[in-house]
Amino acid sequence: MKNKIIAIVGILVLVVGTFATVKKVSPISWGMWGNYNTASGIALKGYDPVAYIQNSEAMPGNSEFTVTWDDADWQFASAENMLLFEQDPEAYAPQFGGFCSFAVNKGFTADISPDAWHVHDGKLYVFADKNVQDDWVAGIDDGTLEASIANWDKH
Numbered sequence: 001m002k003n004k005i006i007a008i009v010g011i012l013v014l015v016v017g018t019f020a021t022v023k024k025v026s027p028i029s030w031g032m033w034g035n036y037n038t039a040s041g042i043a044l045k046g047y048d049p050v051a052y053i054q055n056s057e058a059m060p061g062n063s064e065f066t067v068t069w070d071d072a073d074w075q076f077a078s079a080e081n082m083l084l085f086e087q088d089p090e091a092y093a094p095q096f097g098g099f100c101s102f103a104v105n106k107g108f109t110a111d112i113s114p115d116a117w118h119v120h121d122g123k124l125y126v127f128a129d130k131n132v133q134d135d136w137v138a139g140i141d142d143g144t145l146e147a148s149i150a151n152w153d154k155h
Helices: 002-023 049-054 079-087 101-106 130-138 144-154
Strands: 062-069 072-076 113-120 123-127
Touching (some): 049 079, 072 079, 130 144
Antiparallel strands (some): 062 072
8 A cells, every 4th residue: 555655645746746847847945947938048038028118029039139137038020129128128029927816826937828918007917818818817806916926936
């Protein structure tokens, strides 16, 4: 019986570890992915963080306009956007390290889809998909933002 329990626990650890690695999901407390989500090798999967706020759209960046800030590479659609970011990166960098805001609300980190995003009070929030984006945004008045902030502050 003891050997079966050990085997089951071992399998569960392997499955959870594999899922966390493949899906880029981890409890916030693990802090496995660094300051910013660079699961794709670049922050925001290469999308321009300034464009979300200045243009209200998700725009792919261009490798010609790349800046390294806070141990992450960031790409921009234009030299102008790159300059704006360089002047005040914290004004444009996504909240919660560029991890899914919905996942952070639940106490873990998850990778994002650059097309699922929301700007609230001038700050960029990104999500794994549009369904969780809609749920999180709908709950702002009920505390989703505050819960996300509280969870992120624990890490």
